[in-house]
Structure formats: structure tokens, C-alpha cells
Amino acid sequence: xxxxxxxxxxxxxxxxxxxxxxxxxxxxxxxxxxxxxxxxxxxxxxxxxxxxxxxxxxxxxxxxxxxxxxxxxxxxxxxxxxxxxxxxxxxxxxxxxxxxxxxxxxxxxxxxxxxxxxxxxxxxxxxxxxxxxxxxxxxxxxxxxxxxxxxxxxxxxxxxxxxxxxxxxxxxxxxxxxxxxxxxxxxxxxxxxxxxxxxxxxxxxxxxxxxxxxxxxxxxxxxxxxxxxxxxxxxxxxxxxxxxxxxxxxxxxxxxxxxxxxxxxxxxxxxxxxxxxxxxxxxxxxxxxxxxxxxxxxxxxxxxxxxxxxxxxxxxxxxxxxxxxxxxxxxxxxxxxxxxxxxxxxxxxxxxxxxxxxxxxxxxxxxxxxxxxxxxxxxxxxxxxxxxxxxxxxxxxxxxxxxxxxxxxxxxxxxxxxxxxxxxxxxxxxxxxxxxxxxxxxxxxxxxxxxxxxxxxxxxxxxxxxxxxxxxxxxxxxxxxxxxxxxxxxxxxxxxxxxxxxxxxxxxxxxxxxxxxxxxxxxxxxxxxxxxxxxxxxxxxxxx
Amino acid sequence: xxxxxxxxxxxxxxxxxxxxxxxxxxxxxxxxxxxxxxxxxxxxxxxxxxxxxxxxxxxxxxxxxxxxxxxxxxxxxxxxxxxxxxxxxxxxxxxxxxxxxxxxxxxxxxxxxxxxxxxxxxxxxxxxxxxxxxxxxxxxxxxxxxxxxxxxxxxxxxxxxxxxxxxxxxxxxxxxxxxxxxxxxxxxxxxxxxxxxxxxxxxxxxxxxxxxxxxxxxxxxxxxxxxxx
Numbered sequence: 001x002x003x004x005x006x007x008x009x010x011x012x013x014x015x016x017x018x019x020x021x022x023x024x025x026x027x028x029x030x031x032x033x034x035x036x037x038x039x040x041x042x043x044x045x046x047x048x049x050x051x052x053x054x055x056x057x058x059x060x061x062x063x064x065x066x067x068x069x070x071x072x073x074x075x076x077x078x079x080x081x082x083x084x085x086x087x088x089x090x091x092x093x094x095x096x097x098x099x100x101x102x103x104x105x106x107x108x109x110x111x112x113x114x115x116x117x118x119x120x121x122x123x124x125x126x127x128x129x130x131x132x133x134x135x136x137x138x139x140x141x142x143x144x145x146x147x148x149x150x151x152x153x154x155x156x157x158x159x160x161x162x163x164x165x166x167x168x169x170x171x172x173x174x175x176x177x178x179x180x181x182x183x184x185x186x187x188x189x190x191x192x193x194x195x196x197x198x199x200x201x202x203x204x205x206x207x208x209x210x211x212x213x214x215x216x217x218x219x220x221x222x223x224x225x226x227x228x229x230x231x232x233x234x235x236x237x238x239x240x241x242x243x244x245x246x247x248x249x250x251x252x253x254x255x256x257x258x259x260x261x262x263x264x265x266x267x268x269x270x271x272x273x274x275x276x277x278x279x280x281x282x283x284x285x286x287x288x289x290x291x292x293x294x295x296x297x298x299x300x301x302x303x304x305x306x307x308x309x310x311x312x313x314x315x316x317x318x319x320x321x322x323x324x325x326x327x328x329x330x331x332x333x334x335x336x337x338x339x340x341x342x343x344x345x346x347x348x349x350x351x352x353x354x355x356x357x358x359x360x361x362x363x364x365x366x367x368x369x370x371x372x373x374x375x376x377x378x379x380x381x382x383x384x385x386x387x388x389x390x391x392x393x394x395x396x397x398x399x400x401x402x403x404x405x406x407x408x409x410x411x412x413x414x415x416x417x418x419x420x421x422x423x424x425x426x427x428x429x430x431x432x433x434x435x436x437x438x439x440x441x442x443x444x445x446x447x448x449x450x451x452x453x454x455x456x457x458x459x460x461x462x463x464x465x466x467x468x469x470x471x472x473x474x475x476x477x478x479x480x481x482x483x484x485x486x487x488x489x490x491x492x493x494x495x496x497x498x499x500x501x502x503x504x505x506x507x508x509x510x511x512x513x514x515x516x517x518x519x520x521x522x523x524x525x526x527x528x529x530x531x532x533x534x535x536x537x538x539x540x541x542x543x544x
Numbered sequence: 545x546x547x548x549x550x551x552x553x554x555x556x557x558x559x560x561x562x563x564x565x566x567x568x569x570x571x572x573x574x575x576x577x578x579x580x581x582x583x584x585x586x587x588x589x590x591x592x593x594x595x596x597x598x599x600x601x602x603x604x605x606x607x608x609x610x611x612x613x614x615x616x617x618x619x620x621x622x623x624x625x626x627x628x629x630x631x632x633x634x635x636x637x638x639x640x641x642x643x644x645x646x647x648x649x650x651x652x653x654x655x656x657x658x659x660x661x662x663x664x665x666x667x668x669x670x671x672x673x674x675x676x677x678x679x680x681x682x683x684x685x686x687x688x689x690x691x692x693x694x695x696x697x698x699x700x701x702x703x704x705x706x707x708x709x710x711x712x713x714x715x716x717x718x719x720x721x722x723x724x725x726x727x728x729x730x731x732x733x734x735x736x737x738x739x740x741x742x743x744x745x746x747x748x749x750x751x752x753x754x755x756x757x758x759x760x761x762x763x764x765x766x767x768x769x770x771x772x773x
Contacts, residue, residue, distance in 0.1 A: 475556075497551075498551040525547045525551070528596060533752065
């Protein structure tokens with residue numbers, strides 16, 4: 001916008017400049033004309049020879065004035081009717097100008113015209129032919145002219161003076177305008193320059209910060225590399241699997257019972273299952289305010305046809321009534337559903353695939369019924385999820401273990417070869433610490449794979465189930481070697497073997513005391529057991 | 545402790561629990577403040593060493609901030625740690641300290657994930673006796689937003705502790721609603737760190753159980769009330 005203003009100002013300036021120069025021209029003309037008017041007076045006393053110069057002067061002046069008159073012909077045409085003597089100060093400056101300038105020329109014009117306004121011009125023209133008369137006539141004429149020009153120059157002087165001021169002021173204003181605009185541009189430039197400087201400074205600062213940050217990042221990533229063990233830190237999937245398999249194999253080898261350890265544990269006469277079980281409250285429950293009850297529960301029952309039933313339920317920590325839920329499910333609902341089942345019907349040694357299918361169907365049916373029955377039993381205004389709990393069920397004899405479970409916890413057995421084996425792999429909701437419960441309705445979706453079940457065929461001498469509160473102590477469940485984390489899911493030999501030996505060594509009449517020892521073990525068998533924040537349940541059956 | 549059966553417990557690799565101590569070592573902390581803080585950190589250290597589970601579980605990291613930020617102890621089990629001396633100097637570059645703490649935390653978490661091991665939600669404990677000198681006027685809100693976002697996404701716990709003349713209003717801006725800043729009673733660092741180790745264990749245990757929330761033990765031993773305007 002500002003830039004656009006330059007053009008009109010500049011144009012004004014240039015126009016006024018030209019007018020001023022014109023003026024100056026006119027002024028010099030006037031001045032020189034005045035000078036010319038005076039000179040003839042001085043030259044009166046001079047010889048006629050100089051008249052020639054005089055005569056040339058008028059002609060010169062005539063020429064000049066002719067030229068001016070020519071340029072102003074257009075205006076002259078307009079104003080011939082006007083009396084040149086009349087002091088017509090028209091509002092139009094240019095016509096004033098014209099009149100002022102034309103004043104002397106009008107005379108000549110009139111001379112040329114047929115109209116005789118003055119005697120003297122006519123005389124003058126007549127006298128132009130004769131040089132003798134010329135000087136006097138010119139004298140007179142010049143007197144007249146000077147007399148007249150005294151009048152007119154006054155007006156033209158006024159006019160030109162006025163105009164001068166006008167043009168000068170216009171010129172000044174436009175000059176001022178130009179100067180102002182130029183100043184403004186300069187100042188804007190400076191402002192912009194300052195801005196650019198400050199932006200450059202900021203850029204520098206930011207660049208410094210960036211450099212510092214990138215140095216920090218380098219430091220941290222190098223620290224990270226130091227943290228992880230030497231060698232490559234990123235392990236491919238295949239390598240991971242290989243390391244995992246190696247670790248598990250190694251642990252299994254170390255965990256087997258030696259022949260010497262195995263021998264005293266069972267004989268051909270072993271045919272009686274001795275079962276011990278207890279649920280101990282976790283340290284967090286004791287410490288919490290208000291104190292939470294133990295949310296674990298379990299059940300032991302001998303079924304017909306030599307089958308044994310073990311159940312463990314772990315109530316959800318966040319569920320308000322999960323202690324009631326786990327009790328009802330483990331001690332009432334599931335036993336009622338399983339008690340009258342003839343489990344022998346599920347056995348078909350020649351058809352393990354059929355076995356598994358049949359048992360899977362039964363497992364899911366039983367859990368569905370259990371959930372519905374729980375819903376029936378609780379007060380109608382209560383939410384089923386307040387009673388959420390996990391479930392582990394094992395029905396077994398010397399050769400078979402029929403099992404199903406929902407959620408976490410562990411289960412395992414010992415066979416006659418002295419090998420400890422897991423019964424199942426615990427299920428979690430996803431890779432984080434979330435757990436699945438009997439009350440979770442999505443477990444019954446066919447694709448869920450959240451109901452684990454199976455049939456195990458082996459020579460069994462001991463079966464045990466536990467809630468996850470005991471797994472840290474009784475199981476090899478987390479190992480970290482060669483930058484690979486593994487869950488071996490392996491019953492820990494050094495935990496179970498002493499127990500089995502002690503049970504084996506206890507005379508029948510004193511077996512009652514084992515219950516008390518079992519309770520002690522679960523509550524404060526070691527510092528680790530005592531400090532276990534979660535509720536702990538361990539149920540163990542041994543073929544004595 | 546009775547173990548009639550004489551059974552041994554398995555030694556399992558403990559799920560890791562990272563605790564980052566972010567400590568103000570500006571010159572105002574000089575004298576009694578820094579000495580008490582050092583005592584407190586020592587208490588924390590010995591609590592962990594005594595406990596067989598914690599000593600295999602808790603990874604301790606110590607970052608100090610004054611005019612500069614220094615990671616004076618990388619995340620590591622206590623058995624590998626020799627407690628560093630704390631020296632005071634200069635101003636309070638808390639902003640940079642927070643950034644460093646989060647970077648170290650993220651790096652450690654990615655190592656856990658990469659090796660396939662589960663981990664407990666880490667903790668960042670910020671202890672100061674003043675206010676940050678490296679945050680521009682609205683910068684503190686930016687840091688607060690980062691902290692709150694991470695807490696909401698359950699990436700870590702962030703707990704601000706003010707000592708002496710600490711600017712509690714500033715700490716309020718750096719806190720999430722579930723864990724407002726706490727003012728230490730005098731210089732009861734030892735009590736605080738005892739409470740901290742118990743709380744961390746409690747939170748971890750409740751996480752084991754799959755609880756949605758847990759009540760921390762009462763902080764009345766070490767915490768005093770304060771006013772914010």
C-alpha cells in the first residue's frame with residue numbers, strides 16, 4: 001500500500017517540477033524582458049547604429065514571443081476577445097498565465113489582425129519599414145509597453161508570485177511525501193532486519209539445544225547398550241526358541257529324582273492316597289485396611305470307583321465378595337456337579353483323541369452349569385462379578401488325571417520314573433497381569449481357548465494343585481538366562497521331595513499331625529512364604 | 545519359622561520393579577537437608593537388601609539434578625550398587641531431570657519387553673526443596689501434561705515430595721490427581737523411605753492379584769499437610 005503511494009507522489013512531484021522549471025523559464029524571460037525594456041532607454045543617446053541592434057531586439061523578442069504565443073495559441077484563440085488591458089484574473093491559473101504572457105504579444109497579434117486597438121502598434125508596423133522612425137516609435141512604443149507592461153507585469157507578477165508559491169508548495173509537499181515514504185521504507189527495513197536478527201539468534205539457540213539433546217540421546221542409548229549384556233541385544237525368534245528349549249531341557253534334567261531318591265517313595269503296596277490341603281491368608285490382606293479375608297478356597301473328596309477329586313479356587317482381589325464366591329464354587333457347586341459322574345466312562349485308552357473330545361465337552365458343560373448355579377445362589381441384587389474366582393479341577397487315580405481350569409494357579413504330578421511334570425499351563429487374559437475367572441462370560445466363546453482341559457495318562461504317585469500365591473516357592477516359573485526370559489512351569493524338586501519323604505516316613509497313627517504341619521508350612525514355612533502378599537493354597541495327594 | 549518338611553523354596557527370577565529416585569542437589573539442599581536425604585536413601589537401600597524378594601526384584605536408579613543432571617546410578621539390583629555420595633551445587637534443573645528420568649525409564653522398559661520378562665509398573669520419586677529453575681513460565685504445564693498423560697496410561701507412578709521451603713504449588717502442577725505432592729515433616733527421610741518400600745511392595749502385590757486399585761499404607765509417619773494457593 002505504502003509503495004503504491006509513491007507513484008502519485010512522484011508524479012505530482014515531477015509535474016510540479018516541470019511547472020516550476022517552466023516558471024523559472026518564464027521568470028527569466030520576464031527578467032530578461034525587463035532588462036530589454038530598460039536597455040532601449042539607455043540607448044537613446046546612442047548612435048542609430050545601435051538601433052539596428054534595437055531593431056533586432058524586438059524581432060528577437062517577437063520571435064521569442066511568437067514562439068510562446070504559438071505555444072499558447074490555443075489559449076490565445078480562446079481569449080482574443082478579452083481585453084488584454086483588462087485585468088482578468090480568471091480562476092483558471094493557466095489562462096492567467098496566458099494573459100500575463102500574452103499581454104505584450106497581444107499587441108503584435110493585434111498588429112497582425114486587422115483590428116486596430118492601438119494606434120501605436122499600427123504605427124509601429126508601418127514604421128518597421130523605416131528605420132529612422134523606428135527608434136522614436138520604438139521608443140514610444142517601448143514607453144507605452146513599459147507603461148502598459150508596468151501595469152500588466154504587476155498583475156503577472158502577482159499572479160506568477162501566487163503561482164510560484166503554489167507550485168513551490170506542491171513541489172515541497174510532494175517532495176516531503178516522497179521523503180516520508182522513503183524514510184518509512186527505511187525504517188521498515190530496519191525493523192525487518194532486527195526481526196531477522198532475532199530469529200537467527202533463536203535458531204542458533206534451538207540448534208544448540210538440538211545438539212545437546214542428540215548428545216543426551218547418544219549417551220542414553222550407549223548406556224542402554226551397556227545395560228543389556230554383552231553381545232547382540234536383539235535376539236531373533238528362532239534363537240529365542242532355541243535358548244528357551246535349552247533352558248527347559250537343562251532344568252528338567254536337574255529336576256529329576258535320582259534312583260536313590262525315588263526308591264523309598266513308593267512300593268508295590270502303595271495304594272492309599274493321603275491328601276493334605278490348606279489356604280493361608282496373604283500378607284497384603286493382613287496389612288490392608290480394612291483387613292481382607294482369605295479369598296482362596298479348596299476341596300478334597302474321594303469319589304466312587306477309586307477316583308479322587310481336588311478343587312482349588314482363587315477369588316479375584318478386586319471383587320468384593322470373591323471369598324464367598326470361591327467358597328461356594330469349590331465346596332458346594334462343583335462337588336455337586338461332579339460327585340455323581342462316572343468318570344470311567346470318559347476313559348478310552350485306545351482312543352485318546354476321542355477321550356479328549358469327550359472330556360472337553362464335559363469340562364465346558366460343567367463350568368457353564370457351575371456359573372449358572374452361582375448366579376442362582378447369590379442374592380438377586382448382587383453382581384455376579386463380585387464373586388469372581390479362578391477354578392482348578394483334577395480328577396485322578398493311579399493312571400489317569402482328568403483336569404480342567406480357568407485362570408491362573410499351578411498343577412503338577414510326579415510319576416514313577418521320578419519325573420515332575422506340569423498338568424496344565426496357567427492362562428492369563430493377555431500378556432499383562434490380567435486374569436480370567438469363572439464369572440467371565442467370554443470364556444465360553446468357542447474361540448477363546450481360555451478353558452484349559454485334558455486327559456493325562458501316566459503312572460502317577462503324587463498330584464498337587466495350588467493357587468498362584470505358592471508358585472514362586474514351589475515351582476520353577478521364571479528364569480532369565482542369556483537375555484531370554486522363560487517360564488519353565490516345573491514343580492520344584494527340592495520343595496516337593498522333602499515333603500513326600502516326610503509323609504512317607506510318618507506312621508499311620510500319627511498322620512493326623514501332618515495337617516498341623518501343613519498349615520504351618522503354608523503360613524510361615526519360610527521367609528518367602530511368610531512375606532507372600534497373595535493368598536496361598538496348596539493341596540497335595542500322595543500315594544502312600 | 546517352622547518347616548517340618550524341610551522343603552526348600554525355588555529361586556525364581558523376580559519380576560522387576562524399577563524405582564527412580566530423582567533428587568534435588570541444588571545448593572539450597574546443602575547441609576542438613578542433603579545429609580538427611582542421604583540417610584534416607586541408605587535406609588531404603590538396606591530395607592531392600594534385607595528382603596530376599598525385594599533384593600531380587602527392585603532395581604534402583606538415582607538421578608541428581610542441580611545446575612546439571614547426572615545419572616549417578618543406572619537401574620540395577622541393590623547387590624550391584626555402592627551408594628553414591630550426594631553433592632550439592634547450583635540451581636535446580638528439575639525439567640531436565642524429569643526428562644532424563646523418563647528417558648531412563650523408557651529404555652529400561654523396552655529392555656524388559658525385548659527380553660520377554662514381565663515387570664511391575666515403575667516409580668519415579670521426585671524430591672526437592674525448591675522449585676524448577678529451567679522451566680519457562682508456561683513450561684511447567686508442559687511437563688505436568690507429560691507426567692499426567694503417562695500416569696493415566698499407567699506407564700509409571702510419579703510422586704513429588706517437597707522438603708523445607710519447597711514450592712508446593714509448582715509440585716502440584718507436576719502431579720497427577722491420584723498422587724498429589726506431599727510435604728515432608730521436617731527431615732523425616734528415613735520414615736519416608738520405609739513407607740516407600742512398603743508401598744511399592746503393596747502395589748506390586750496388588751498388581752499380582754490383579755486388583756484394580758490398592759490403598760497405600762498411611763503416610764502419617766512422615767507426611768505433613770500443606771496449603772496451596
